[in-house]
Amino acid sequence: MPKGYLALVLHAHLPFVRHPEYDEFLEEDWLYEAITETYIPLINMMDGLLHDGVDFRLTMSMTPPLCSMLRDPLLQERYLANLDKLIELSVKEIKRTENDAHFREVAWFYHHRLNNCREVFADKYHRDLVSAFRKFQDAGKLEIITCGATHGFLPLMAEYPEAIRAQIMIARDHYRECFGRDPRGIWLPECAYVPGIEKFLREAEIRWFIVDTHGVMFADHRPRNGVYAPIFTPSGPAAFARDLESSRQVWSSKEGYPGDVYYRDFYRDIGYDLDFEYIKPYIQSNGWRKFTGLKYHRITGKSDWKEPYLPQVAKQRTAEHAGHFMFNREKQIEHLAAHLTVPPVVLSPYDAELYGHWWFEGPDFLNDLLRKVAYDQDVFKTITPAEYLEKHPTQQVTTPSASSWGAEGYWNVWLDGSNAWIYPHLHVAAQRMTELARQFRDCYGLTDRAMKQAARELLLAQSSDWAFIMKTGTMVPYAVKRTKDHLLRFNRLYEQIKSNRIDEPFLANCEWRDNIFPNINWRYYI
Amino acid sequence: MAKEPKKTATKKKSLLTRAATKLKKTIRGKKLANGGKAAKAPTKKRQPILPTAKTAKGKKIVPAAKDPVISVSAEDFDASQTAKFALETPAAAHKKAPKQKVPEYENLGELPEAYGTKKLYLTARDPHWLYAYWDLTPDQIGQAERQSHDGKVFLQVYSANGERLQQIHISPWTREWYIGANRPDQTFYAEVGYYRHDGKFEAVTRSASVTAPRVGLSWRTEARFATIPFKFSFRELAEIIRDHALPNEEVAETLARLQTTDFPLPFEIGALRHLSNESHRALLDYINGDITRRIRMGSDEITEIFRRRKDSAQPVGLDLAELSSMMGSSPSSPFGASFGAERGFRAHINAELIIYGGTEPNAKVRVDGKEIQLNGNGDFHYHFNYKDGKYHIPIEFTSPDGKEARSVLLSFLRLTDKVGEIKDTPQAPRSEPLGKVG
Numbered sequence: 001m002p003k004g005y006l007a008l009v010l011h012a013h014l015p016f017v018r019h020p021e022y023d024e025f026l027e028e029d030w031l032y033e034a035i036t037e038t039y040i041p042l043i044n045m046m047d048g049l050l051h052d053g054v055d056f057r058l059t060m061s062m063t064p065p066l067c068s069m070l071r072d073p074l075l076q077e078r079y080l081a082n083l084d085k086l087i088e089l090s091v092k093e094i095k096r097t098e099n100d101a102h103f104r105e106v107a108w109f110y111h112h113r114l115n116n117c118r119e120v121f122a123d124k125y126h127r128d129l130v131s132a133f134r135k136f137q138d139a140g141k142l143e144i145i146t147c148g149a150t151h152g153f154l155p156l157m158a159e160y161p162e163a164i165r166a167q168i169m170i171a172r173d174h175y176r177e178c179f180g181r182d183p184r185g186i187w188l189p190e191c192a193y194v195p196g197i198e199k200f201l202r203e204a205e206i207r208w209f210i211v212d213t214h215g216v217m218f219a220d221h222r223p224r225n226g227v228y229a230p231i232f233t234p235s236g237p238a239a240f241a242r243d244l245e246s247s248r249q250v251w252s253s254k255e256g257y258p259g260d261v262y263y264r265d266f267y268r269d270i271g272y273d274l275d276f277e278y279i280k281p282y283i284q285s286n287g288w289r290k291f292t293g294l295k296y297h298r299i300t301g302k303s304d305w306k307e308p309y310l311p312q313v314a315k316q317r318t319a320e321h322a323g324h325f326m327f328n329r330e331k332q333i334e335h336l337a338a339h340l341t342v343p344p345v346v347l348s349p350y351d352a353e354l355y356g357h358w359w360f361e362g363p364d365f366l367n368d369l370l371r372k373v374a375y376d377q378d379v380f381k382t383i384t385p386a387e388y389l390e391k392h393p394t395q396q397v398t399t400p401s402a403s404s405w406g407a408e409g410y411w412n413v414w415l416d417g418s419n420a421w422i423y424p425h426l427h428v429a430a431q432r433m434t435e436l437a438r439q440f441r442d443c444y445g446l447t448d449r450a451m452k453q454a455a456r457e458l459l460l461a462q463s464s465d466w467a468f469i470m471k472t473g474t475m476v477p478y479a480v481k482r483t484k485d486h487l488l489r490f491n492r493l494y495e496q497i498k499s500n501r502i503d504e505p506f507l508a509n510c511e512w513r514d515n516i517f518p519n520i521n522w523r524y525y526i
Numbered sequence: 527m528a529k530e531p532k533k534t535a536t537k538k539k540s541l542l543t544r545a546a547t548k549l550k551k552t553i554r555g556k557k558l559a560n561g562g563k564a565a566k567a568p569t570k571k572r573q574p575i576l577p578t579a580k581t582a583k584g585k586k587i588v589p590a591a592k593d594p595v596i597s598v599s600a601e602d603f604d605a606s607q608t609a610k611f612a613l614e615t616p617a618a619a620h621k622k623a624p625k626q627k628v629p630e631y632e633n634l635g636e637l638p639e640a641y642g643t644k645k646l647y648l649t650a651r652d653p654h655w656l657y658a659y660w661d662l663t664p665d666q667i668g669q670a671e672r673q674s675h676d677g678k679v680f681l682q683v684y685s686a687n688g689e690r691l692q693q694i695h696i697s698p699w700t701r702e703w704y705i706g707a708n709r710p711d712q713t714f715y716a717e718v719g720y721y722r723h724d725g726k727f728e729a730v731t732r733s734a735s736v737t738a739p740r741v742g743l744s745w746r747t748e749a750r751f752a753t754i755p756f757k758f759s760f761r762e763l764a765e766i767i768r769d770h771a772l773p774n775e776e777v778a779e780t781l782a783r784l785q786t787t788d789f790p791l792p793f794e795i796g797a798l799r800h801l802s803n804e805s806h807r808a809l810l811d812y813i814n815g816d817i818t819r820r821i822r823m824g825s826d827e828i829t830e831i832f833r834r835r836k837d838s839a840q841p842v843g844l845d846l847a848e849l850s851s852m853m854g855s856s857p858s859s860p861f862g863a864s865f866g867a868e869r870g871f872r873a874h875i876n877a878e879l880i881i882y883g884g885t886e887p888n889a890k891v892r893v894d895g896k897e898i899q900l901n902g903n904g905d906f907h908y909h910f911n912y913k914d915g916k917y918h919i920p921i922e923f924t925s926p927d928g929k930e931a932r933s934v935l936l937s938f939l940r941l942t943d944k945v946g947e948i949k950d951t952p953q954a955p956r957s958e959p960l961g962k963v964g
Contacts, residue, residue, distance in 0.1 A: 021629035021630075155649075159647070159734060199776075202760045207756065213813075217813060218739070218741070218742060218744065220740070221744055221747065221750075222743050222747045222749075224749045224801040224806055225801060225809070226809040226810065226812070228809075232754055232778045234776035234777075234779045235776045235777055236754055236760050236763070236776070236777045335812070336809075336812075339805040339806075340809070341801050389754075392796075393753050394751055394796025394797070395751065395752070396751050397750050397751065397779060397781075397782045398749070401739050401740060402739040403739065408652060409652070410651060411651040411652065412652055424640070424641070424645075424647070424701070427645065428661070484637055485634065488634035491637075509630055509631045510631075
């Protein structure tokens with residue numbers, strides 16, 4: 001009988017970025033890089049664990065925009081083309097580095113990795129990575145949860161309950177299409193919660209969600225078990241809290257594992273380092289350099305000097321870090337178990353893209369960790385939150401505190417001088433969508449098509465990613481343009497629907513560009 | 527960290543605002559992007575990029591002199607803030623080549639400045655700050671000005687009982703305001719309007735009520751438990767208890783209440799074991815330091831500073847030098863400072879902060895959630911170096927018998943505005959020590 005549980009939760013999300021109107025579009029690389037560096041390594045990890053019969057539990061949120069992109073034929077085609085170029089580059093790199101013992105090894109390492117990606121993506125899963133994750137869920141090892149339909153920041157929609165309801169119900173419907181059942185849990189976008197959101201979750205039969213530590217700790221009434229047991233909100237869905245101690249070990253840039261000097265350096269990339277003429281075919285067609293993903297150096301230290309990357313040494317470090325993480329959880333859970341009246345559950349949520357993309361060796365770390373936890377100790381087991389609730393259905397009823405997982409713990413990241421300008425527009429659009437939905441509730445044909453598209457444009461404008469990018473200061477023009485474009489399309493559709501003058505070519509153009517949620521039910525806005 | 531209000535109720539478009547913007551730009555090291563412009567070679571010696579291998583043509587591969595140099599020590603990034611968009615490349619790089627033709631329906635115009643819906647939106651963006659915007663056109667504001675007795679339109683913020691907390695004169699072009707209310711766990715509403723000739727306030731628009739989040743543990747410690755079996759859907763549970771729910775009662779509340787009675791339910795009810803007070807306190811001690819810092823200081827990174835200080839047995843202190851280095855202003859940081867030619871402009875301000883006080887020698891004092899050692903006469907004395915950022919330092923006193931408590935919250939803000947490509951300039955070594963003095 002374990003003394004407690006560890007619930008690892010990976011939040012896999014990228015904003016919906018798909019530009020059929022351009023032959024190449026830099027921001028689509030976000031998806032391609034994440035597939036190569038994060039999603040396929042995680043799939044390989046889980047395939048390996050299944051193959052070896054390792055008992056493990058992992059939870060992943062896979063957001064509707066991410067699933068939509070992974071299932072989109074255009075993006076699948078572009079990913080493959082992108083991958084093939086990289087494989088071609090890796091062949092040239094083998095040749096280029098043949099006289100250097102260190103770099104030659106790394107060049108071969110990438111060559112094998114990229115070929116493996118091709119095999120997994122094209123041959124094994126026939127371009128449909130969503131089906132790969134679904135397989136692990138159906139095997140009972142992975143729990144996939146949903147998110148807001150487009151990762152909208154729900155607390156700032158609180159005056160527009162129809163908009164919150166639509167974010168949740170449309171996500172639920174999309175999850176059914178992807179995974180063939182109902183979601184049991186949800187990652188609230190940015191873990192942002194205000195009391196009342198649970199009512200919409202209950203309607204969707206969503207049993208649990210995650211808040212930041214203070215969301216549970218400052219719950220009213222005070223939670224007796226602190227943040228190491230879930231609480232039931234008055235409407236029934238349970239809130240699990242993020243554990244700070246385990247988060248920090250992985251997240252922290254200074255003390256966390258990813259800063260280890262033997263791990264791969266993120267910034268030194270041959271897309272920037274190599275001679276222009278040589279690398280030109282593999283960067284942007286307009287000649288701007290970009291990351292290729294081929295990186296030959298390890299972090300080394302604080303100076304600019306970077307030593308060559310040694311994949312085998314890095315591999316040893318992940319095993320050591322996994323052992324360290326496990327040991328700390330054993331001590332933590334033993335300590336907590338002595339005080340709690342239920343077995344403690346330590347919930348560690350991370351951005352999935354941290355593993356592999358930022359922290360290149362992250363998936364190896366997870367692999368080592370899950371194997372060690374299964375074989376090397378018996379203090380705790382991995383668990384999914386749903387499974388915990390099945391085993392321990394008696395918990396305290398109390399209301400979490402408003403909170404988010406952003407810096408400072410509330411709305412500051414998504415509501416500040418850089419991005420607050422979007423909310424008057426988003427609010428008017430949400431109010432107009434409900435106005436349309438009520439006025440045209442029985443419409444069909446062209447009007448129905450326009451209503452669907454208006455809902456898509458509103459949802460895409462609501463992605464919290466745009467406000468986040470504006471705040472953090474990189475790629476800001478893109479985020480501004482995306483917000484404005486979706487709002488402008490929405491406003492134009494609104495005017496056309498209201499005046500019964502729908503411009504079909506314009507509508508068709510919007511449908512072609514923003515093709516998310518083909519079966520969207522806009523009547524949730526009524 | 528340095529998430530400072532862009533506009534405060536008292537000072538708008540001030541130096542602080544610009545400093546804040548500037549600061550923000552520097553924080554995430556977005557000089558990294560550098561617009562793809564040819565960056566001046568950094569003054570530091572750089573290593574050869576890759577081994578001197580040759581291309582197929584036999585040409586040596588060396589970095590092109592004009593290419594932007596990207597080299598950042600991975601230890602300096604704040605993954606909690608940037609991980610999702612680590613997938614980034616230089617900002618200007620996404621501009622399309624001019625020759626690419628513009629797709630159909632690409633430029634749909636501009637969003638309206640205002641819609642004129644007269645909506646007044648108020649939200650609590652954290653426990654201390656409110657944010658308001660109003661959707662009034664300049665014409666609508668002008669009209670209100672003309673109807674007023676003094677030509678002025680105000681934003682007024684009230685507590686739930688109608689007490690006016692703030693009054694802000696707004697111009698026709700002001701559309702939003704950040705209000706430092708500093709009243710966690712209180713409910714507010716706001717109005718935009720004007721004073722009539724008879725002296726009464728005429729509201730043009732009124733917001734909904736909002737409640738700022740509470741900071742800290744709830745005082746309500748009694749606990750109620752419910753068994754909610756996973757295999758029953760919420761719909762089924764609601765059906766089972768439908769005739770027994772009180773008005774405004776939600777499912778879990780009804781179940782919690784019924785489960786303390788003999789009400790028959792088609793599933794087993796778990797034992798409602800309460801945690802002992804000793805265990806609850808032990809648990810709070812375990813969590814409390816972390817959580818206080820998470821909220822007050824706002825960042826995991828800052829939490830680490832404290833943790834490391836604790837681990838190395840140094841006194842509690844705000845090592846702002848470390849904090850500052852995370853924000854990218856240290857000379858060793860590849861963000862910002864290492865680009866650009868050396869210029870001769872020397873300017874620096876150092877600030878130090880001394881916190882001191884006294885109490886009964888056997889009383890307990892907590893500074894930022896950590897109990898501190900008092901001198902024999904009950905005095906304490908701290909000395910901090912003070913760099914850019916926003917800080918809240920709570921100080922709590924508890925009497926020796928534990929029956930009385932007092933607390934003080936100290937808040938500080940320092941912002942630096944820099945114009946031009948600025949490197950850290952030389953200055954005399956600064957006084958030590960940081961942390962506890964005397």
